[in-house]
Amino acid sequence: MATINQRTPADGRTRYWVKWRLGGTRSGAPQSEPFDTHADAHTFKLHVEAAGHHWPENWIRRQGWAQGWVPGHGWAKSDEDDEPEDEPVLFADFARELIDSMTGIEERTRADYHRELELHLIPHFGQVNLRDVTQLKPKDVRAWVNRLRTGTPDPTASYRTPNPSRGRRKEPGWLRKPLSPKFIHNLHGLLFSICAAAVREDPPVRPSNPAARTRLPRADNEADTEMCFLTREEFTLLRDSMHPDVRDMVEVFVRTGMRYSELTALQVRDVTFTPAIDPDGHQQVRGHLDVRRAWKRGPNNTFEVRTED
Structure with a gap:
């Protein structure tokens, strides 16, 4: 208080x-x-x-x-301003153009932004005129976040699994399933960026960001998840129980921390062997891996090998 x-x-x-x-x-x-x-x-x-x-x-x-x-009413209009009103700036048009013009992102990321925009933001805000502050307020953003969190049940299907097997709960039918807190954070971040860009336009499209200071659902279950590390003995047991064809690959994963997309993109020229002498005077050969490229997902959902940045 x-x-x-x-x-x-x-x-x-x-x-x-x-x-x-x-x-x-x-x-x-x-x-x-x-x-x-x-x-x-x-x-x-x-x-x-x-x-x-x-x-x-x-x-x-x-x-x-x-x-x-004017608190409680909004922006007051000036009687002496006889100029024609500015053309509406629809959220859908502004957001699509913004994502198309973003710099410093991969094309796959751009495609992901467009997909999330079309699936989750435009159905709710697409026809909003960003110039009209009465059409997009903080309470509208809060209502959208709550809808993402609770989902939209399907009124024509009371339960998707009316007779679940033992140990399973009845799952309702959904028009839109509830989203995880982490995904809601990502979607809200995209909305925040779009509204912030509208505020930064020259001249500004709108005076303030309605997505600022939105309280988002907490990802308690994700934050409380602890990482699990294997002991050397546990890893040896796990490796020896695998098919011989994949044991070397698993060994490299554990010893280097490489990603699967990096390991599978290695070429012969990326591997260097260097002779060395151990403390007991025995000659050894040490291997060195250079990570120069990795498999990357493209905008059309296909994969290709690209050079690492």
Whole structure:
């Protein structure tokens, strides 16, 4: 909960400070904002609490509300502005052009962004006019995240497996299955990047990013998963139980940490043998591998060998 503290500095002028912690938690960073009157401080306190103990939208610290912004109503239109309104910027068009123009990413990544955009973002935000701040608000982003988390049941199919075998639960039929917290984080990151690009446009397409400060589902089960490491004896037992044709490959995996895509792309010229003498004076041969290339998935879902960056 936000609080109001009264202070009287050396000049004798009474001021009122609204104080709170970000997110309303004890670990949140402390925040404060001064006011000349108790009424103004109380009004701001209510806005802070309504924003979930974050800074209210379009509030400029130590200055007040952004020019033209009316809390609870949105941006006020100027009567003296007779120029025609800007052309709408549809989310679908802006997002597709943005992904096409991204630099520093592989074509496979670009294709993945387009697929996630078409499957999960455009069905919900495709026809939104990014210039109209009333069409895409933080609450709309929160509703979208909740829909991804809970999924969309199929009303025509009460259960996908009406008579499950022993030990299995009844699984409902879905129009859209619930997504994992990690995947929701990825999709929200894509939405955040698109809205942030709209804010950075020159001139800006919209004044703020509605995807900022969205509380996302926690991936508790993923974070609590511990890594499992084999002892030398356990690995030896595992290797010796495998087919002889794959034992050498498994040995290289364990000793080098190479990926499967890198190991299968090795060529004879990538292997170097160097004579060496061990501490007992015996001659040995040591091998050295140079990882120069790997199998990469292309935009059309095919694989090809490419040089490692």
